[in-house]
Amino acid sequence: MIFDSYEAFRAVNFTAKVCILGSGPTGTTIARKLGAAGIPVVVLEAGSREFSDDSQDFYRGVTVGDPYFDLDITRLRFMGGSSNHWAGWCRVLDSQDFEPKAWAPDTGWPISRADIEPYLSEVHDILELPDFRPDVPISDDIRWVQLIKSPAVRFGEKFADELDKSRNVAVVLNTYATELAGDGRRVTSAKLWSNGQDAGSFTADYFIACTGGLENSRLLLWSNQRSNGGVVPKATALGRYWMEHPTFEGGNAILADYSAFEVDATNEAFFSPTLAAMERLEIMNFGIRLIETPYPGVKRIIADLACTAPEMAEWVSYQLSQDLRCAAQLYVAWEQAPLASNQVQLSKADVDHAGVPRIELHWKKSELERRTLLEGLRLFGTTLVQKDLGRVRIADWLTNGGDYPTNEELAGHHHMGGTRMGTDVTKSVVDANSKVHGMDNLYVGGSSVFCTSGECNPTTTIVALACRLGDHLSKVIGV
Amino acid sequence: MSFFTRKMSRRTIMQALIALPALSLFRKLPAADPDAIVEINGWILKRSDLA
Ligand SMILES: Cc1cc2nc3c(=O)[nH]c(=O)nc-3n(C[C@H](O)[C@H](O)[C@H](O)COP(=O)(O)OP(=O)(O)OC[C@H]3O[C@@H](n4cnc5c(N)ncnc54)[C@H](O)[C@@H]3O)c2cc1C
Numbered sequence: 001m002i003f004d005s006y007e008a009f010r011a012v013n014f015t016a017k018v019c020i021l022g023s024g025p026t027g028t029t030i031a032r033k034l035g036a037a038g039i040p041v042v043v044l045e046a047g048s049r050e051f052s053d054d055s056q057d058f059y060r061g062v063t064v065g066d067p068y069f070d071l072d073i074t075r076l077r078f079m080g081g082s083s084n085h086w087a088g089w090c091r092v093l094d095s096q097d098f099e100p101k102a103w104a105p106d107t108g109w110p111i112s113r114a115d116i117e118p119y120l121s122e123v124h125d126i127l128e129l130p131d132f133r134p135d136v137p138i139s140d141d142i143r144w145v146q147l148i149k150s151p152a153v154r155f156g157e158k159f160a161d162e163l164d165k166s167r168n169v170a171v172v173l174n175t176y177a178t179e180l181a182g183d184g185r186r187v188t189s190a191k192l193w194s195n196g197q198d199a200g201s202f203t204a205d206y207f208i209a210c211t212g213g214l215e216n217s218r219l220l221l222w223s224n225q226r227s228n229g230g231v232v233p234k235a236t237a238l239g240r241y242w243m244e245h246p247t248f249e250g251g252n253a254i255l256a257d258y259s260a261f262e263v264d265a266t267n268e269a270f271f272s273p274t275l276a277a278m279e280r281l282e283i284m285n286f287g288i289r290l291i292e293t294p295y296p297g298v299k300r301i302i303a304d305l306a307c308t309a310p311e312m313a314e315w316v317s318y319q320l321s322q323d324l325r326c327a328a329q330l331y332v333a334w335e336q337a338p339l340a341s342n343q344v345q346l347s348k349a350d351v352d353h354a355g356v357p358r359i360e361l362h363w364k365k366s367e368l369e370r371r372t373l374l375e376g377l378r379l380f381g382t383t384l385v386q387k388d389l390g391r392v393r394i395a396d397w398l399t400n401g402g403d404y405p406t407n408e409e410l411a412g413h414h415h416m417g418g419t420r421m422g423t424d425v426t427k428s429v430v431d432a433n434s435k436v437h438g439m440d441n442l443y444v445g446g447s448s449v450f451c452t453s454g455e456c457n458p459t460t461t462i463v464a465l466a467c468r469l470g471d472h473l474s475k476v477i478g479v
Numbered sequence: 480m481s482f483f484t485r486k487m488s489r490r491t492i493m494q495a496l497i498a499l500p501a502l503s504l505f506r507k508l509p510a511a512d513p514d515a516i517v518e519i520n521g522w523i524l525k526r527s528d529l530a
Contacts, residue, residue: 251521308520309528381523382516391528394521 002164002171004048006194009172016042016170017477019190019204021177021219024081025459026445026466027210028155028163029126033470035168039477042204043169044190046176046211047078049156058176058352059215061359065342067406068244068363074413075212079173080156082212082413083459088152090129090460091145092120096275096285097335097454103282104368106241106338109451110423110432119467126463127153139383141277144261145287147270147456175199178354180207180223180442182231187442193354206473208443210466213415213458216448217242217344218359220419220429220436225346233438234425239344241420241427243453245412246365247333248405250377250398252293252301254316254327255390267292272455277379283372286334287455288380293327301327304393312391330392332376333412335453337368340427344418365404374398414458416450434469445469 003009018034020027023045034041047055055078061071068074075082093113100108124131128151136144163171176193181201189201209216217239223231224238232238261269271288278285293301298316306313319326336342342364346357374394381392397405422428425437430449436442445466447458454461513527 304520305522308522309524312524312528378518378523381518385516385523385525392523394518394523396521399521 001166001169002160002173004173006172006175006192006199009042009170009175012170014040014042014170016040016204018042018206018208018473019044019202020208020210020445021190022046022081022210022212022215022446023079023156023171024210024212024446025083025155025463027208028080028159029463029466030208030210030445030470030473031169031171032159032162033467034474034477035166037470037474038168039474041169042202043171044175044177044192044202045079045171045173047076048173049079049160051076051078051084058354060350060352061214061347061361062350063361063363065362065364066404067410068361069410069413071214071359071361075214075415078156079160079171080154083153083155086152086413086459087457088127088150089457090127090148090150091132091456092116092123092464093454093456093461094272094285096278097452099275101278101284103279104284104337106340106427107452110421116461116464116468119464119471122467123460123463127460129460135272137274138271138389139387141274141379142383143272143274145270145272147287149264149266176354177202177211177219178222178356179226180209180219180231182223182227182439182442184230184233184438186440187231196353206441206443206477208445208469208473209419210445213418213447214344214359214361216444216446217418218346218356220444221344221346222356231439231442232429232436234429236426237340237420237422238429239418240340240342241338241417241451242342242344242361242363243336243338243416243450244363245333245414245453245455245457246336246369246404247331247409247411248373249329249395249408250288250332250373251330251392251394252297252327253290253330253381253384253390253392254301254305254312255384256388258292258326258328260389261290263290263292271380273376273379281375281379283375284335284337284369285455286332286372286376288376289331289333290328291331293329297329298327301393305391309391330377330380331409332373333455334369334372334376335455337366338417338420338452339364339366342417412457414447414453416447416453416458419444419448420451421449422451433472434465443469443473
C-alpha cells in the first residue's frame with residue numbers, strides 16, 4: 001500500500017510491528033524483506049513521489065572545512081531517495097576493507113565480508129547486476145578490479161507497484177519523522193510532520209532509521225538532545241567518523257597496449273592496491289579510474305614527455321598517427337582514514353521549516369590521505385613500468401605539494417559513517433546487528449553504519465547490509 | 480705549498496697525476512641499471528627511457 005499523506009494512512013486500520021524511516025535503497029530493501037516474511041511494516045517517507053524544491057529545502061546545511069557539495073544537492077528527498085539520481089556504479093567492499101589496519105587508527109569492522117556474502121545473490125537481483133569477475137593481480141602491488149556500471153535502479157520506480165500491492169508494507173509519503181522519543185532502553189514513538197504541520201506521533205515495536213548517510217546522524221543527534229540521551233544512550237561517537245570518497249584527477253598514463261585491459265563500455269578500467277602494498281606503504285585503499293584521453297590531451301602529454309624521454313614521446317606520436325588509443329587520464333578515489341573530528345553536528349544557527357536544526361558538516365581530508373593519493377599513483381606507475389604496460393605522469397599539484405584543485409569531482413556523493421558499527425561504545429553507535437548500543441528496539445540502516453569506507457561505491461554493500469538486517473529482524477521478531 | 484706537497488718530489492707528483500686517469504678506470508662505479516625506476520618531472524620511467 002502507498003499513501004500520499006499521513007491522514008490517508010490513519011484512515012485505514014493498519015498496525016505495524018516495524019516502523020522504517022526513509023524509502024531509499026536501504027528502507028525499501030528492509031521493508032520488502034520484512035514484508036515477505038509476513039511482518040507488517042510502515043515506511044515513513046518525508047518526500048512525495050516526485051522531486052520538489054520544497055522538500056529538498058529540508059536538506060540544506062553548511063560544510064565547515066574542505067570544499068564539499070551543497071548538502072541539498074548531494075542527496076534527494078523523495079520516494080526512492082538518492083537512488084533517483086545515483087549513477088549505478090557497483091562493487092562490494094573487499095574482505096580486506098573489513099579488517100583493522102595497524103597503521104590507521106579506528107579501522108576494522110565487527111563483521112567480515114563473509115557475513116554479507118550470503119546476501120549477494122539477492123543484491124544482484126535487486127540491482128540487476130551480472131556476476132562480478134574476480135580481481136586480476138597485475139603485480140604484487142596492484143589489482144585490476146571490476147566496477148559494474150549497472151542500469152542504476154530507481155528504487156521508487158522499480159518497486160512502487162510491488163509495494164502498492166503489498167498487504168504487509170504501507171509506504172506513507174509526505175511524512176517526515178522529525179524526532180524519535182526514547183527512555184534510554186526503547187524508542188517509544190516517532191514525532192511526525194506532514195503537510196506543513198505537526199502530525200502527532202507514531203508508535204511501533206521496532207524502529208529503523210534509514211534516512212541516509214547524513215540524515216541518520218542528524219535525526220539521532222536531535223532526537224537524543226530532545227530525549228536527554230534517551231535515544232542513543234552511548235552517544236560519544238554519534239555523528240562522528242563521517243567519511244566520503246574524495247575524487248581527483250591525479251595524473252595521466254600512456255599505455256603500450258590499451259587493449260591489455262578490457263575496458264568497459266565507456267572505455268574505463270579500474271585498479272586498486274593489494275593489502276600487502278597498503279601495509280608496506282602504510283596507506284589507505286584507493287581506486288584508480290583509467291579514462292581514455294581525448295586527442296588534444298594526448299598532444300599535451302607528448303609535448304611534456306618530449307622534454308624528458310624523447311624516444312618515448314616519438315613512439316606515442318606514432319601511435320596517435322595510427323589512430324591508436326594510447327593515453328589515459330587517471331582519476332583517483334580513495335578511502336578516508338576514519339577521524340572522529342570529521343562529523344555531522346546540529347547547527348546552532350539554522351533550523352528547517354519543522355524546527356529541526358540543520359546539518360553543520362565538519363569535513364577535512366588528512367595527510368595520510370594525501371600520501372595515499374601520491375604513493376598510490378607511484379605504485380601504479382611503478383607497476384606499469386615493471387610490467388612494460390605503460391608510463392604514468394603524476395600531476396604537478398601533487399608532486400609540488402600544491403592545494404587540491406577546486407574545479408574537479410571533489411568526492412563521490414557517498415555519505416558514510418556517523419553511526420558506525422562496532423563493539424567499543426566510545427567509537428561506535430550500533431552493534432554488529434545494526435542495533436543502537438543500549439537500546440532494545442532501535443536499528444540503523446545504510447552507509448552511516450560503515451566503519452571504514454573502502455574505495456568502492458557504497459550502495460551495493462548498503463543493499464547487502466539491508467538484506468542482512470531484514471533477515472536478522474525477521475528472526476528476532478518471528479511470526 | 481702545503482706540508483704534504485713540500486715533502487714529495489716534483490717527479491712523484493707528476494707520476495701521480497699521470498696515473499690518475501688509469502686509476503679511474505679501475506674504480507668500481509655502479510653500472511646504471513637501465514631497468515631502474517626513476518621519477519622525473521612527475522613521470523615514472525625506466526632509466527632506459529631517458530636515452
Ligand atoms: C549524484 C549521485 C550519484 C551517486 N552514484 C552512486 C553510484 O554510482 N554508486 C553507488 O554505490 N552510490 C552512488 N550514490 C550514492 C547512493 O545514491 C546512496 O548510497 C544511496 O542512495 C543510499 O541509500 P539510502 O536508502 O541509505 O539513503 P537515501 O537514498 O538518502 O534515502 C533516504 C530516504 O529517507 C528519506 N528521509 C530523509 N529523512 C527522513 C525523515 N526524517 N523521515 C522520513 N524520511 C526521511 C529521504 O527522503 C529518502 O527517500 C550516488 C549519490 C549521488 C547523489
